[in-house]
Amino acid sequence: MRPLHLIVLVGLLSLAGCAKSAPDAAVTAAAAQSSVVPQQDGSDRQVKLSAEDAGKMGIVVVHATAAQFLLEIQGYAIVVNHDAIAQAVADVGTAEAVSKQSHAALTRMEHLAGTAGAETAEAHEAAQRQASADEIAAALAQRKLSSLLGQHSPWAAQDNQALLQQVASGHTKIVRVTFALGTLKLTPHSLRLSRLDAPTAQEQWYSHTIWNAPADASMPGRSFFALLPDVSVEEGERLNAWAPGEDETAASGAWVPGSAAVAEGGRYWCYVQRQQGTFARTPLDIRHPLRDGYFVSDLKPGDAIVTGGAGLLLARELNPDTEADD
Numbered sequence: 001m002r003p004l005h006l007i008v009l010v011g012l013l014s015l016a017g018c019a020k021s022a023p024d025a026a027v028t029a030a031a032a033q034s035s036v037v038p039q040q041d042g043s044d045r046q047v048k049l050s051a052e053d054a055g056k057m058g059i060v061v062v063h064a065t066a067a068q069f070l071l072e073i074q075g076y077a078i079v080v081n082h083d084a085i086a087q088a089v090a091d092v093g094t095a096e097a098v099s100k101q102s103h104a105a106l107t108r109m110e111h112l113a114g115t116a117g118a119e120t121a122e123a124h125e126a127a128q129r130q131a132s133a134d135e136i137a138a139a140l141a142q143r144k145l146s147s148l149l150g151q152h153s154p155w156a157a158q159d160n161q162a163l164l165q166q167v168a169s170g171h172t173k174i175v176r177v178t179f180a181l182g183t184l185k186l187t188p189h190s191l192r193l194s195r196l197d198a199p200t201a202q203e204q205w206y207s208h209t210i211w212n213a214p215a216d217a218s219m220p221g222r223s224f225f226a227l228l229p230d231v232s233v234e235e236g237e238r239l240n241a242w243a244p245g246e247d248e249t250a251a252s253g254a255w256v257p258g259s260a261a262v263a264e265g266g267r268y269w270c271y272v273q274r275q276q277g278t279f280a281r282t283p284l285d286i287r288h289p290l291r292d293g294y295f296v297s298d299l300k301p302g303d304a305i306v307t308g309g310a311g312l313l314l315a316r317e318l319n320p321d322t323e324a325d326d
Contacts, residue, residue, distance in 0.1 A: 045280070045281050045317055046274065046278055046279065046280045046281075047271070047278075047279045047280075047281075047313050047316050047317045048277055048278050048279075049277050049279070049316075050277060051276075051277065054277065054309075057309045057312045057313070057316075058308050058309045058312070059279075059306060059308060059309040059312075059313070060306065060307050060308025060309060061273050061304045061305065061306055061307070062257065062304075062305055062307050063301070063302050063303065063304055063305070064254040064255060064256055064296075064299055064300070064301055064302065064303045064304075064305050065254065065255050065301055066252070066253075066254060066255075066301040067252075067253055067254055067255035067290060067295050067301075068250040068251065068252055068253075068295075069250060069251050069253065069288050069290060069295035070244050070245060070250045071244075071245035071250070071251065072192070072242040072243060072244060072245060073179060073183045073184060073242065073243045073244075073245055074179075074240065074241070074242050075177050075178055075179035075180070075183075075221070075241045075242070075243065076177070076178060076219075076238065076239070076240065076241060077175045077176060077177040077178070077193055077226075077238065077239040077240070077241040078175065078176050078236065078237070078238050078239070079173055079174075079175050079228075079233050079234065079235050079236060079237045079238075079239070080173070080174040080175065080176055080225075080235070081235045081236060082167065082168060082169070082170040082173075082174075082235060084148060085148065085149065085167055085168050085174070086168040086169070086170075088141070088144055088145045088148050088149075089145065089164060089165070089167075089168040090168075091141045091144065091145075092138070092141040092142055092144075092145050094141075095134070095137045095138040095140070095141040096138045096141075098134045098137070098138070099131070099134040099135050099137065099138040101134075102127070102130045102131040102133075102134040102135075103131045103134075103135070105127055105130075105131075106124075106127045106128060106130075106131045109123070109124055109127050110124075147214065149174070149225065150211050150212055150213050150214060150225055151212075152211045152212055153211055153225070154209055154211065154227070166229070167227075170235070171229070171230075172227055172228070172229045172230075173227070173228040173229075173231055173233060173235075174225055174226070174227060174228075175193065175207070175225070175226050175228055175233075175239065175241075176213055176216065176223055176224075176225055177191060177193075177213075177223065177224045177225075177226055177241045177243075178216050178219050178221040178222065178223045178224075179221050179222050179223075179224075179241075179243065180220075180221050181220060181221050181222065183222075184222055184243060187210055187211065187212060187224060188210055188224070188243035188244060189208065189210070189244070190206060190207065190208050190210070190243075190244060191206065191207045191210060191224075191226050191241055191242065191243055192204055192205075192206055192241070192242045192243075192289075193205050193206075193207065193226075193228070193239045193240065193241050193242075194239060194240050194289075195233075195237070195239060195240070196238060196239065196240055204289055205228055205231050207226035207227055207228055209226060209227040210224050210225070210226045211224065211225055212224060212225075213225045251295075251297060252297075253295055253296055253297035253298075253299070253300075254295075254296055254297075254299045254300055254301045254303065255290055255291065255293050255294070255295060255296075256270055256284065256293050256294050256296050256299060256305055257292065257293040257305070257307050258292050258293045258294065259307045259308070259310070260284070260293075260305045260306060260307045260310055261284055261286065261294070261310075262281075262310045262311055262313075262314045264314060264318070267283065268283070268284040268285075268286050269281045269282060269283060269284050269314075270282055270284040270305055270306065270310065271305070271306035271310050271313050271314075272299070272303055272304060272305060272306070273304035273305075273306065279306060279313055281313075281314070281317060282299070283298070284296065285297075285298065
């Protein structure tokens with residue numbers, strides 16, 4: 001697990017300024033008869049549409065906006081099973097109830113001291129011993145809960161039993177996140193999490209309730225607990241996790257809406273309008289989700305990105321004989 005580094009590409013994806021040898025006559029003639037223009041390096045293909053076809057296909061173009069992305073440190077997380085938590089919480093509740101009951105019995109006995117109904121000295125001593133033992137048992141149950149969920153949990157410093165009950169019932173999930181040794185010195189103020197196979201930027205969650213976790217004997221590194229309320233993840237499920245880099249260094253680039261993404265050949269792409277009616281399929285790096293879209297460093301603010309009809313452009317490119325619907 002190592003810090004993610006954004007790679008800023010020096011060259012923009014553009015046809016202008018690229019030195020190309022003149023295509024042969026056969027390629028030129030074929031391109032003239034097709035709406036798809038193959039590029040000689042095979043990395044970028046263009047679809048040319050008339051204004052009428054673009055309107056029929058519902059092509060929508062927006063300009064990529066400037067964006068910054070904070071470098072992140074990647075770790076791995078697992079959703080904690082709540083059965084052990086529920087048992088520990090129940091043990092605490094039971095022990096505290098018994099302790100309160102024995103202390104109440106001792107208090108009543110002390111109030112009756114010197115009256116006709118007073119208990120014997122032996123009974124009073126037995127009640128004192130029982131109250132002390134029950135108090136110790138309640139403290140031990142609390143320590144067991146702390147060893148399970150950490151000493152600095154959200155409910156440790158304040159009486160937040162409602163939150164603890166939500167965790168015990170499984171309605172609020174706890175995830176244990178581990179980062180490689182030396183990558184994080186401080187407790188992160190936020191975490192971004194997603195499933196290991198999350199296909200889109202929308203399938204991610206953020207946690208802002210984070211505290212130190214006991215060391216994970218099965219994985220060297222620094223561990224934290226984080227709360228995930230109302231999230232449809234399964235207990236025991238493993239997740240990807242990212243924490244903001246501690247140097248607070250942000251990379252500059254562009255924001256591309258998620259609706260621009262199309263998948264083909266095991267990769268993600270977007271279409272960029274190079275000039276009126278000419279759309280080039282361009283690789284899209286989806287490793288850095290940002291506000292219902294993606295942060296990319298190899299496109300620049302102002303690039304015309306297709307956000308409506310991108311799938312139809314892909315179909316037209318892959319099957320040049322496809323015509324726009326009337």
